[in-house]
Amino acid sequence: MKKTKNGGQIRSWLDERFGLSSVTQFLKNKSIPQHKHTIWSYTGSAVLLFFVIQVLTGFMLIFYYKPILEEANASVARIMTEVPLGWILRSVHSWSATFMIAFIFVHLLSIWINKAYRRPREGTWMTGVLLLFCSLGFGFTGYLLPWDALSFSATKVGTDIPRAIPIVGEWVTKLLRGGGDVTGDTLTRFFGIHVCILPIFLLVLLAVHVYLIQKLGMSIPLEAEKSQKKLKEIPFWPNFIYREAILWLILFGICLTVAIAFPPSLEKAADLMAPAPEGIKPEWYFLFLFQMLKIFPAKILFINGETVAVFLILLGIVLFFFLPVIDNKPDEKKGKIIKAAAFLFILYVVIMSIWSLM
Amino acid sequence: MKLKHSLFSRRQFLNGLIGGWLGAMLASLVYPVVRFIFPPYKEPDEVILLYSDYKNIFPNSVKIFPWGSKPGILKKNDDGSLMAFVGVCTHLDCNVSYMAEQRKFFCACHDGWYDEFGSNIAGPPPKPLRQLFISVEGEELIIKREEIE
Numbered sequence: 001m002k003k004t005k006n007g008g009q010i011r012s013w014l015d016e017r018f019g020l021s022s023v024t025q026f027l028k029n030k031s032i033p034q035h036k037h038t039i040w041s042y043t044g045s046a047v048l049l050f051f052v053i054q055v056l057t058g059f060m061l062i063f064y065y066k067p068i069l070e071e072a073n074a075s076v077a078r079i080m081t082e083v084p085l086g087w088i089l090r091s092v093h094s095w096s097a098t099f100m101i102a103f104i105f106v107h108l109l110s111i112w113i114n115k116a117y118r119r120p121r122e123g124t125w126m127t128g129v130l131l132l133f134c135s136l137g138f139g140f141t142g143y144l145l146p147w148d149a150l151s152f153s154a155t156k157v158g159t160d161i162p163r164a165i166p167i168v169g170e171w172v173t174k175l176l177r178g179g180g181d182v183t184g185d186t187l188t189r190f191f192g193i194h195v196c197i198l199p200i201f202l203l204v205l206l207a208v209h210v211y212l213i214q215k216l217g218m219s220i221p222l223e224a225e226k227s228q229k230k231l232k233e234i235p236f237w238p239n240f241i242y243r244e245a246i247l248w249l250i251l252f253g254i255c256l257t258v259a260i261a262f263p264p265s266l267e268k269a270a271d272l273m274a275p276a277p278e279g280i281k282p283e284w285y286f287l288f289l290f291q292m293l294k295i296f297p298a299k300i301l302f303i304n305g306e307t308v309a310v311f312l313i314l315l316g317i318v319l320f321f322f323l324p325v326i327d328n329k330p331d332e333k334k335g336k337i338i339k340a341a342a343f344l345f346i347l348y349v350v351i352m353s354i355w356s357l358m
Numbered sequence: 359m360k361l362k363h364s365l366f367s368r369r370q371f372l373n374g375l376i377g378g379w380l381g382a383m384l385a386s387l388v389y390p391v392v393r394f395i396f397p398p399y400k401e402p403d404e405v406i407l408l409y410s411d412y413k414n415i416f417p418n419s420v421k422i423f424p425w426g427s428k429p430g431i432l433k434k435n436d437d438g439s440l441m442a443f444v445g446v447c448t449h450l451d452c453n454v455s456y457m458a459e460q461r462k463f464f465c466a467c468h469d470g471w472y473d474e475f476g477s478n479i480a481g482p483p484p485k486p487l488r489q490l491f492i493s494v495e496g497e498e499l500i501i502k503r504e505e506i507e
Contacts, residue, residue, distance in 0.1 A: 153452050157467050160451035171396070179399040181427040181451075273422050273429040275445075275455030278466040293450070294468040298484040305482065306449065 026214070030236035033220050040110035041218060042247050043103050049248045050100035051206075053255070054138075057093040058195065065145065067191035069184025072147040073269035080266055091263035095255050097139060101285050104132050112342045115335065116219035117324035124216065125324045127209040134202045139283050141194040147187055152270030153280045155190075156182045161293070164310040183272065222331055281356065288349045289313060291356035401503060402426045409499040412440075418474075420456040423501070429453050430490060430501065431463075435474075442490040442501050443476050449483045463487060 015021045032041060064083055066075040079086035108128060111117055117125035144155045159182060162172035178185035224231055234240055282290050292313070296305040319326065327338045366374075407423055412432055415421050420433045422445065429445035433456065443463075447454050452467035462479070463472035471480040476487035491502045 153467060156452055157450040174396055174399070178395075179397050179427070180401065183427045185397065272427055273424060273445075274453060275429075276452040276466045280452070280467050294482065296482060298449075298478065298482055304484055306484065 027237045031233040032240045034232040043107040045244045046103045050096045053096040076146045091259035094264045095259040115330045122324040124212040129321045141190040144190045148267035149277045153276040154282045164307040287356045288352035291352040404502040407499040444488040448485040
């Protein structure tokens with residue numbers, strides 16, 4: 001492509017001031033190794049796609065949503081029934097959240113199974129786990145915002161869980177709820193967390209995460225690393241980006257289709273005094289934890305069963321976060337056990353989730 | 359520079375001083391933030407209801423009243439006596455309902471069951487429903503957090 005004289009001038013004017021050529025040069029030289037696990041490299045950008053959709057649809061919803069007890073439910077009803085195309089926007093926001101969380105799980109599990117987190121990429125994994133928790137936080141706070149009976153009860157349960165932790169638990173519950181109970185204060189607080197606090201945390205973490213990926217380059221599979229054979233590579237720009245663009249279009253199409261076919265429902269506004277409706281359940285990605293809390297007995301020996309369950313969950317989180325540090329001998333027996341643990345974890349989550357729906 | 363009999367150098371002393379000062383300043387900033395994000399919350403000591411609104415409920419049935427921001431449950435037993443509970447499950451705080459036919463309280467969140475006197479009998483609840491204390495003074499039905507003589 002021939003550059004016009006003016007275009008070149010503008011470019012050099014910008015380059016002198018912002019040093020953009022170092023970035024474009026970097027992207028030109030960046031390449032993606034090709035191997036039989038390359039397909040998993042696309043999951044990260046799929047997450048990014050849904051995150052961008054979340055941000056844009058979130059901007060739209062904020063124009064009409066009212067985060068106070070008396071109006072929250074009615075304002076969502078208005079978005080669904082009166083605002084032109086409001087129902088599609090809310091539906092896309094809700095479905096895109098589901099896709100985003102699903103792809104985060106796939107992304108993390110593929111990295112776990114392929115051991116792409118091994119040295120020196122531990123920091124990339126850890127920021128990734130924190131990004132997962134940020135996203136789950138988005139899901140948890142966003143679930144309450146329509147303020148209907150189901151989301152109200154699910155939030156009562158979710159915010160009461162930390163109470164089982166000795167000493168600090170009570171404070172965590174109060175902090176989340178903005179008081180002793182889930183009330184209008186909780187709704188306003190969750191809204192603030194959902195649209196202000198979590199986005200800032202997520203963007204900072206995302207910046208570190210993406211920086212680390214650029215700095216350290218793409219991980220290559222363990223076998224390829226051992227055989228020291230030079231892998232085929234394709235340029236990031238434009239070859240890989242074009243392939244990603246195809247995936248983005250397909251995923252966006254799927255998301256839009258299910259959003260139009262299956263818009264989320266909206267129940268009656270929550271009543272603080274009404275009994276919990278039957279069949280309450282959290283978002284699908286919390287179902288396995290929900291089922292675990294349900295099957296734990298009230299007492300295990302002389303300890304509160306719930307406390308045991310919560311400590312097991314916390315232990316799981318800590319192990320998950322430090323996985324690359326624990327898995328320090330990836331091609332030995334220990335590494336193989338940790339790989340098998342990934343499949344056991346998937347099996348456990350699937351079984352518990354299905355059980356909770358029965 | 360460190361003097362012969364000194365425990366630390368001048369640089370260490372100054373670093374400690376500045377560090378301590380920064381720490382103290384940070385603490386004085388964090389304290390009001392922590393105070394701010396925990397709103398005052400107090401469970402009511404008592405609520406006063408109109409007795410006439412509640413005395414005519416049928417035996418083996420309940421009526422809800424607001425106990426702060428939680429539901430309170432007033433129940434009439436078969437012998438006509440009244441009982442009051444905080445109507446939230448002791449497991450994970452969901453609002454419970456009374457199933458009159460089965461003579462049990464039920465929490466739909468995790469399938470928790472209590473008998474008609476609020477004792478936990480099945481499912482995950484670790485404790486009985488919290489009982490409140492009732493007294494009637496003239497036209498007023500007074501429900502208290504603790505039994506006061």
